Amino acid sequence: MTAHRYGMAELGGDYARGAAGLALTALPLILLPMHWIVAVVFAAATLVFLAFLVRTWLRHRSVIEADGQGVVAHGPLGTRIAWRDLTSFKLRYFSVRRDRQKGWMQLDLRGGGRRLRIESTISGFDEIVSLAHDAALAKTLTIDDSSQANLLSLGMITPQAGLAERWGVRPATDGPEE
Template identity: 35%
Template sequence: MTRYRYPLKSVLGDYLRAAAGLIIALGLLLTGALPWFVAVLFGALTILFGLFALRTVKRQYLEVSLDDQGIATLVRPGDPETSKGRFPSYLAWQELTGMKLRYFGSRRSHKKEGGSGFMQLTLTGRTAGPAGANNRKTTMSFESSLEGFPAIVRRAAEAARKQDINIDATTASNLRPLGIDLNADAGRPRSVSRP
């Protein structure tokens, strides 16, 4: 089993973003009597940056475990050896029902290799609930700043092909730069060379 985490550098960047947004939005909100539309605008921005800060905290302690049977996530604050962890989630590869790989970036980064954009992998599947209960839907989402992101994508793509899951054209297109071609006949996804 291989374990991955978001590197401190990327988490630190997100903390700085959240702090900058909160200081500006909340700071202006607290400056005094604002017209209602300005207050609503900065209120909404404060909530947005607050949510982003919470997500960043969760991401700092997120631990992703990957093996041949499936993928698991756990929020584990503190020492990884002693801490029990919270919010465990598990998805067996044979229960995978959907896979999406999206690229987010400005128009400039869309046209430039190595631009400021990033990729996001979303996996959906069914996880067995408690005895007698129906299977519940599990969704996991990872960004390309996660250590071992290409390995996770590769493993998920392999599982998607084995499960004969429909992969949309956008995902197939985004897989190719990672060297994964879903149209390969069989076996492991084969690499494609860049032009």
């Protein structure tokens, strides 16, 4: 069983953004007199930044373990999904730029009435995805085109004829082109 964590290097920026947002919304709410409508807007923004900080803290406190039997998230909201219970496998890419050059992936697993989301900022993300993908194949789960494209970009699958054209990838050939 391998243990994976979200490192402080990856989460430090989220902590800083959450703290800055909380300070910029909560402090004026506490220190300045405001019209009630403006106060409601600031209170809503404060709650959003507080929820973001709590989510970041939960990821920081979580340890994900994966092996041939399943995946376990230890921490405040821990859960376990056995590969034999896996019912859904989705691998999504979220871009922060229009050119789709920067971003992160998120693995969404479901099984046994539970759901587990793992972001690519965790150590050993590729290993977890590989184990989950193997389990999804063993259970003959349908893997959507988006997830297949993301698996292809990670180098975990090779392009298949038909799908390769849709993704803009040329399938490999055995011999020279004529």
